Amino acid sequence: MQLVTSRLDAVLGWARKYSIFQYPFVTACCGMEYMSTMASHYDMDRFGAGLPRFSPRQADLLMVVGTISHKMAPVLRRIYDQMAAPKWVVAFGVCTCTGGFYDDYSTVQGIDTIVPVDVYIPGCPPRPEVVLEGFMKLQEKIQKEARGPWHMDEEGWGRFVPKTEK
Numbered sequence: 001m002q003l004v005t006s007r008l009d010a011v012l013g014w015a016r017k018y019s020i021f022q023y024p025f026v027t028a029c030c031g032m033e034y035m036s037t038m039a040s041h042y043d044m045d046r047f048g049a050g051l052p053r054f055s056p057r058q059a060d061l062l063m064v065v066g067t068i069s070h071k072m073a074p075v076l077r078r079i080y081d082q083m084a085a086p087k088w089v090v091a092f093g094v095c096t097c098t099g100g101f102y103d104d105y106s107t108v109q110g111i112d113t114i115v116p117v118d119v120y121i122p123g124c125p126p127r128p129e130v131v132l133e134g135f136m137k138l139q140e141k142i143q144k145e146a147r148g149p150w151h152m153d154e155e156g157w158g159r160f161v162p163k164t165e166k
């Protein structure tokens, strides 16, 4: 029985990691690099992530690209809440990871104070090769998290995580 369920895990993980639907939350100059990464030269289709969705209800990856201001923070959180589980978040660029050099009153000092982040992609802006590496890290994580039963996490994010993570 264990053999069957572990095979099922592998199949589910494989299917999920190659069918990522991104919601691009793009606010600033990192968007240019994001667009170049999504262009044909880097072929995001080979990761199964070439088709962005502009409705959070049809997306499972929140791609946060660019500086997030405190005024924008509740919007970002609402978008995250509207996505169905299982869902993942990528912080694209140093501004989303830490606030970058915008160490001021108006900028969120890292989006992980608003939503849970699965992969951080550093750089200002990150090169497409770094973004692709971040995608592969995310795919590894999705593969490991393949099977439920899912439960609400204890950090109050409203995120569903597999029981095995506890």
Ligand code: SF4
Pocket: 028, 029, 030, 031, 065, 066, 067, 093, 094, 095, 096, 100, 123, 124, 125, 126
């Ligand atoms: S990390 Fe650099 S390129 Fe990206 S949004 Fe911040 S300042 Fe712009």
